[in-house]
Amino acid sequence: MFDENMIAAQIKNVIMTAESEDTISMQIGQAMMFLQGSGMSPEQIAEIIGKVEAYLQTLDVEGNEQAQKNLDAVLAKIAEIKNA
Numbered sequence: 001m002f003d004e005n006m007i008a009a010q011i012k013n014v015i016m017t018a019e020s021e022d023t024i025s026m027q028i029g030q031a032m033m034f035l036q037g038s039g040m041s042p043e044q045i046a047e048i049i050g051k052v053e054a055y056l057q058t059l060d061v062e063g064n065e066q067a068q069k070n071l072d073a074v075l076a077k078i079a080e081i082k083n084a
Contacts, residue, residue, distance in 0.1 A: 004051040007031065011052065011074060012059060019066065021073035028077040046082075053078045 011031070018024050035045045056074060061067035 004048045004055070007035075007048065008052045008055045011056065015056075015059065015061065015070040015074060016064070016067050018070050021069050024070045024073040025077050028074055028081075032081055049078060049082060053082075 011028070014024060014027050018027075035048065038045075040048075053075065056071065056078075059071060061071050
């Protein structure tokens, strides 16, 4: 079973290495589809998303312009998913 720590670590890696915010948005969408297909309840998925979001809000990407854009894109996508 995947947990929020593994998901957050994978997203952090993508944030730090992706060359485009579009790539980020696509990968977050794929991660959400994976979570939804995992058999977890909507409440469990919402809890994981909340924990991942909280972790990402503490991520330090200062001095890395692309990583900051990527992080902003991830947080925007998470907010979009939470409000859907």
